[in-house]
């Protein structure tokens with residue numbers, strides 16, 4: 397609209413032409429990438445659709461779900477929930493430590509660099525890699541799962557926490573330091589009050605992520621409902637597998653509702669009080 | 670008493686920011702610092718507080734009991750001891766916004782309670798009651814439970830003063846405490862600071878020569894990092910012109926009326942409740 401009102405000058409026209417060319421170029425590149433990778437991965441478009449229908453027809457083996465196995469699913473579901481419920485607080489506690497140590501406006505360089513380094517490495521490592529390494533070291537069971545999720549939480553929450561602290565107005569921190577407060581008092585009375593609500597909201601969100609991840613990790617050795625699902629599939633007990641899927645859905649969906657509610661409360665009221 | 674002696678500060682590139690600032694603030698004084706923006710007023714206060722390290726010179730705080738603190742050279746515990754004796758009135762927006770007003774006031778005494786208690790328990794009821802008294806002094810006691818971020822600029826400025834009062838310092842320092850306020854709020858704040866200075870000296874940076882002329886006992890002017898005036902608060906037009914140069918016209922605003930005009934912001938008439946304010 398503003399373009400129609402202003403008189404198009406030669407430079408404005410040239411600008412727009414250049415922009416148009418850039419869009420065309422980007423679209424061409426994207427197209428080439430998609431087609432190229434499809435060829436590389438041998439995506440068979442013609443064979444894909446019948447395959448899809450065949451896959452869908454397999455779904456009928458999953459119905460009706462084996463309601464009788466529900467009782468056996470409750471235990472593993474609780475294990476999965478427990479895995480996330482134990483791992484998240486540990487992850488949160490570690491994240492607070494690493495976040496404080498990694499914030500440029502609080503911690504000295506010799507501490508900040510390694511803390512940020514650890515956070516970055518944890519972010520880069522996929523959870524499955526961590527779990528497989530830990531299973532090799534600690535054996536199969538829920539414990540390596542807990543450690544994996546706790547470590548994974550630090551990669552995300554530690555980073556968010558450190559960044560949030562760095563965004564606090566330096567003058568607010570100075571104004572507390574100027575009454576003679578120690579560094580830890582500054583943390584307690586200026587830093588934590590300013591960043592805690594958003595940090596809590598992120599931690600609750602991370603619990604949701606950890607719950608979904610703990611289903612997946614269950615299938616590769618952490619136990620719980622994920623393991624149940626995997627066993628049923630391996631034994632071709634599809635109705636039982638379907639029941640495991642339904643229990644998982646209920647678990648994750650329920651956790652999501654609760655987490656949504658808590659998160660909104662934390663952000664609106666600034667705390668859980 | 671505050672003795673500032675030949676404070677010097679330069680940038681790495683050689684630009685001189687402070688070029689030998691010296692002055693003294695004694696009991697009973699309300700000293701206003703004037704100067705164009707960029708003259709080095711804030712930097713002087715920052716050097717006194719140890720927030721910025723001076724290259725040379727010294728600042729010394731001498732307590733009524735004779736204890737003395739070398740402000741420019743002390744660090745760690747000594748520095749915290751010294752800072753706890755200086756009540757800094759920051760601009761109000763530097764309060765911790767998510768805390769209650771009362772918590773922001775009580776922060777003033779963090780250095781005077783045991784660190785472990787400050788972490789685990791917080792302040793006692795007696796301390797809270799005293800903090801409410803400080804709020805009462807600035808006419809803000811009804812705001813004690815409000816979240817600080819929801820206050821107006823003038824209200825936050827009063828809370829910042831209450832924090833400094835609650836700290837029970839032996840010197841008040843203020844950096845442009847009325848810069849962000851409208852005339853009637855500015856006047857109210859000046860009327861708050863003036864009686865404080867009778868018992869505890871106040872050193873404040875101001876941008877309104879008419880305010881310092883009316884309320885201060887002495888004025889110091891800083892120009893390009895040096896003190897160019899130190900004396901009676903009433904400065905002549907020629908002297909102000911010398912201090913401010915091109916900025917003079919921005920600084921000389923019409924003097925606000927002695928009482929906040931009716932129908933202006935419904936802030937409390939602070940001055941009226943304090944004893945001995947000038948009529």
Ligand SMILES: Nc1ncnc2c1ncn2[C@@H]1O[C@H](COP(=O)(O)OP(=O)(O)O)[C@@H](O)[C@H]1O
Nearest residue numbers: 680686704705706707708709710711712713874
């Ligand atoms: N950290 C800093 N780095 C570089 N220059 C600074 C720094 N702090 C202040 N200055 C410069 O010092 C001069 C004085 O600043 P300041 O004391 O804030 O001025 P004012 O008198 O307006 O309060 C200004 O020219 C400013 O640009």
Ligand SMILES: [Mg+2]
Nearest residue numbers: 710711712844
């Ligand atoms: Mg300044």
